[in-house]
Amino acid sequence: MKLHTQHSVPLAPLHTFRIEVSGRSLIRLEDARQCLDLPVAEDYYVLGGGSNTLFTSDFGTLIVKNELRGIAIEEASDGFSLSVGAGENWHELVTNCLARGINGFENLALIPGTVGAAPVQNIGAYGVEIERYIETVEVWDRTNLEFKTFTKSDCQFAYRSSVFKQNPQRYIITKVNFWLPKNWQPELSYGPLSHLPKTASATDIAAQVIAIRQAKLPDPQELPNAGSFFKNPSLAAADAETLAVKYPALPMFPQVDGTIKLAAGWLIDHLQLKGYAEGAAAVHQNQALVLVNTGNAAGTDVIALAQHIMERVEQEYGVLLEPEVRILDSHGLLTI
Ligand SMILES: Cc1cc2nc3c(=O)[nH]c(=O)nc-3n(C[C@H](O)[C@H](O)[C@H](O)COP(=O)(O)OP(=O)(O)OC[C@H]3O[C@@H](n4cnc5c(N)ncnc54)[C@H](O)[C@@H]3O)c2cc1C
Structure with missing residues (x-):
C-alpha cells in the first residue's frame, strides 16, 4: 500500500489538549510493511491517539500516525494469547476482552489512546501496569531499518517508562502481544477498589474503575x-x-x-x-x-x-x- 502524505493538517482533533495548531505533514500508517517506505533521512514523530501529547505550536516535523489494526486471539488451556495491532483503541480492547471472558485489563479501563502507546509509558492505574500482561512488543527499528521483537525484559519497563520512551526517535511499535492467564486474581489493593469483595468479577472491577474515573477525571x-x-x-x-x-x-x-x-x-x-x-x-x-x-x-x-x-x-x-x-x-x- 502506497504512503500518502497530507499537508497542513489541523492538529486540534489529533491530540486531547486540542491546541489549535497545524502540522506541516502527516502520513497514516495502515500496514506494517509501509514502514519500509518511510523516509530515512527525515525525522518524524509517531502519533497514536494524542492523549499523552501536547502540541504547543505549529509542528514542522512529519507526523506518522499509527493506524495499524487487527486483533488475533488464541485460547490455550491456561490462558489467552492476544496479538494486537498498535493502532487499536486501548479501551475498546479492554471491553472486547471482558465481553469474551478474558480477564486482566479491567483496572486499566477507560485509559484513552492506542494499544501501541501503552508499552511506551507502561500505562498504569489502580494497582496494575500493562507490563504485567505483555509478552513481546513488535517494532520497526528506525535506526537499523529492520523489524524486531522485544521480549518483556528487553522493554525495560519501569514506572511510566520503557526502552521506547527512553529512545523516542528509534522505534515504531507495530504490534503488542499479550498473555492473559486463566488463573486470574482480582487486583483490589488500590484504595478506591479495596471495598470490593474478593469475589468481584473483572466486569465488576471495570465498572467500578470506569465510574471512579468518570467522577474524578x-x-x-x-x-x-x-x-x-x-x-x-x-x-x-x-x-x-x-x-x-x-x-x-x-x-x-x-x-x-x-x-x-x-x-x-x-x-x-x-x-x-x-x-x-x-x-x-x-x-x-x-x-x-x-x-x-x-x-x-x-x-x-x-x-x-x-x-x-x-x-x-x-x-x-x-x-x-x-x-x-x-x-x-x-x-x-x-x-x-
Ligand atoms: C483523561 C486521561 C486519562 C489518562 N489516564 C491515564 C492513566 O490512568 N494511566 C496512564 O498511564 N496514562 C493515562 N493517560 C495518558 C494516556 O492515555 C496514555 O499515555 C496512552 O497510552 C497514550 O496513548 P496515545 O495513543 O494517545 O499516545 P500518544 O499521545 O499519541 O503518544 C504518546 C507517546 O507514545 C509514542 N507513541 C505512540 N504510539 C507509538 C507507537 N506505535 N510506536 C512508538 N511510539 C509511539 C508517541 O511518540 C508519544 O511519545 C490519560 C490521558 C487522558 C487524556
Missing part, C-alpha cells in the same frame, strides 16, 4: 486535557522522611527499590493551585494533577502554567516535578 471531549500532567516524583527515603516531618499528611508510597514515591497531585493541591490559570490553561478545579484547556488555550499558556507549578513545587518542597505528557514545540520534543 475531566472528559477530554468536554474539557481538553492529557490526564496526569506530571509523574509522581520518587525521593530517597531520607529526603522523604524530612518532608514527612514538615508535611505529616503527605501521602508516601514505598517502592521496591527503597525509594519513596510522592503524590504529585497532593504537592500541587497543598499549594492551593487548583483553579490557578495562565491564559486559558488552568489547573483542574478537582484534580490538581490535571491541566486543562478551558477554551482556545495557546501552547505557551500550558507551558507557562506547567513551569509555574514546577517552580512553586520546587520552592516549597525542594522536589522536581517531571512532565509525564510529551510536550512538542515546532521542531520536536521540548524539555521544560
